[in-house]
Amino acid sequence: MTEIKKYGFTTTILHSDRQKPIEHGSLHKPIHTSVAFGYRDARQLAEVFQGKQPGYRYGRQGNPTVSALEDKITKMEQGLATICFSTGMAAIGAVAQALLREGDHVVSSAFLFGNTNSLWQTVNGQGAKVSMVDATDVKNVEAAITPATRIVFVETIANPRTQIADLKRIGQLCRDRGILYVVDNTMTSPYLFRPKMVGAGLVVNALTKSIGGHGNALGGSLTDTGLYDWTKFPNIFDSYKKYAPAQWGMAQIRAKSLRDFGGTLGPEAAHHISVGSETMALRLDRECANALALARMLEADDRVAAVYYPGLESHPQHAIASELFSRYGSLFSFELRKDIDCFDYLNRLKLAIPASNLGDTRTLVIPVAHTIFYEMGPERRAEMGIAESLIRVSVGIEDTDDLLADFRDALSG
Numbered sequence: 124m125t126e127i128k129k130y131g132f133t134t135t136i137l138h139s140d141r142q143k144p145i146e147h148g149s150l151h152k153p154i155h156t157s158v159a160f161g162y163r164d165a166r167q168l169a170e171v172f173q174g175k176q177p178g179y180r181y182g183r184q185g186n187p188t189v190s191a192l193e194d195k196i197t198k199m200e201q202g203l204a205t206i207c208f209s210t211g212m213a214a215i216g217a218v219a220q221a222l223l224r225e226g227d228h229v230v231s232s233a234f235l236f237g238n239t240n241s242l243w244q245t246v247n248g249q250g251a252k253v254s255m256v257d258a259t260d261v262k263n264v265e266a267a268i269t270p271a272t273r274i275v276f277v278e279t280i281a282n283p284r285t286q287i288a289d290l291k292r293i294g295q296l297c298r299d300r301g302i303l304y305v306v307d308n309t310m311t312s313p314y315l316f317r318p319k320m321v322g323a324g325l326v327v328n329a330l331t332k333s334i335g336g337h338g339n340a341l342g343g344s345l346t347d348t349g350l351y352d353w354t355k356f357p358n359i360f361d362s363y364k365k366y367a368p369a370q371w372g373m374a375q376i377r378a379k380s381l382r383d384f385g386g387t388l389g390p391e392a393a394h395h396i397s398v399g400s401e402t403m404a405l406r407l408d409r410e411c412a413n414a415l416a417l418a419r420m421l422e423a424d425d426r427v428a429a430v431y432y433p434g435l436e437s438h439p440q441h442a443i444a445s446e447l448f449s450r451y452g453s454l455f456s457f458e459l460r461k462d463i464d465c466f467d468y469l470n471r472l473k474l475a476i477p478a479s480n481l482g483d484t485r486t487l488v489i490p491v492a493h494t495i496f497y498e499m500g501p502e503r504r505a506e507m508g509i510a511e512s513l514i515r516v517s518v519g520i521e522d523t524d525d526l527l528a529d530f531r532d533a534l535s536g
């Protein structure tokens with residue numbers, strides 16, 4: 124991957140497909156819809172099945188269009204290899220399903236995307252144990268580790284309250300203890316931050332969000348950064364030990380999760396995400412600038428009770444964010460003064476759309492406690508710092524002044 128060192132982020136993405144021969148000189152890797160891949164020589168088919176030579180066999184385990192996207196994400200994260208999944212949750216589910224066994228233990232940040240929180244509850248009931256800790260301080264992670272701990276899982280900036288994990292120190296701790304460090308990079312994206320810098324072994328990206336960027340395709344990925352020594356991982360099946368140790372993790376995940384559970388990314392979605400990713404840096408520069416302007420304006424208004432955005436000096440982890448991330452992200456959340464009803468406020472917005480997604484080109488807003496965090500109930504919400512009136516804003520690429528006016532005008536209802 125010498126091209127990474129030579130070229131910048133966007134150039135690398137734009138010219139990624141061409142690094143391998145493309146049919147007819149196409150500039151994009153075409154959408155391959157064939158489910159099966161045929162070979163004239165049946166022995167060759169057998170060798171592909173046995174992993175003795177590269178090639179595609181059946182679309183559930185791999186597809187050329189999806190592979191081209193996997194290569195792109197590997198370059199973005201400066202990793203070794205990537206596997207794509209049908210959604211971000213399928214990627215996170217694959218970590219649990221392919222890598223954990225009965226009696227294993229996971230330490231997870233308590234500040235999590237709601238569905239990941241729900242997934243860890245499921246895992247907890249299936250023989251592995253998950254401890255949820257305040258991961259903004261490495262001491263809490265360290266205190267929760269047991270001899271059975273296989274994985275430490277954190278988000279970079281937690282969705283939706285924007286707490287930032289003690290990323291570097293947790294990385295060091297995991298390295299010292301030989302524990303696999305899994306970082307969900309969705310909220311920062313590889314444009315703002317590479318978890319490899321802090322020692323992550325596996326990186327999760329929900330491609331649905333900033334990487335695809337247009338709210339028109341679901342997808343997820345896992346990238347192996349190459350930093351984790353898989354020979355220290357006790358749960359690798361013998362079948363995957365025939366490969367070089369650096370490949371063990373991805374070989375097991377591709378087989379045990381993608382092949383056996385089938386959360387496969389379709390080629391059409393992969394194409395949408397690939398094209399979307401070409402403008403990722405341009406979109407994120409604009410979205411992050413808009414988010415900072417909005418967060419600053421709301422923080423200065425006395426009708427707003429609290430604003431949570433890592434770009435604000437008032438954010439408890441502002442210093443960590445400034446040190447590690449090139450920008451502060453496209454998402455913030457805020458609480459209105461008690462006498463302003465959050466539903467009435469949302470209904471007065473003319474541009475921002477009440478909808479559940481993030482990383483879209485359009486600005487989206489959602490009353491968190493009543494929607495995406497409704498199922499978990501008030502107690503767990505309180506633990507995660509989610510007030511009943513919390514509004515999450517995923518900031519789009521609209522013109523800054525239009526957004527500022529929309530959020531300001533809605534305050535004076």
Ligand SMILES: *Cc1c(COP(=O)(O)O)cnc(C)c1O
Nearest residue numbers: 210211212236282309329331342
């Ligand atoms: C959205 C999201 C996911 C899940 O992605 P889907 O593609 O919606 O399944 C996982 N983690 C974070 C931080 C997210 O924001």
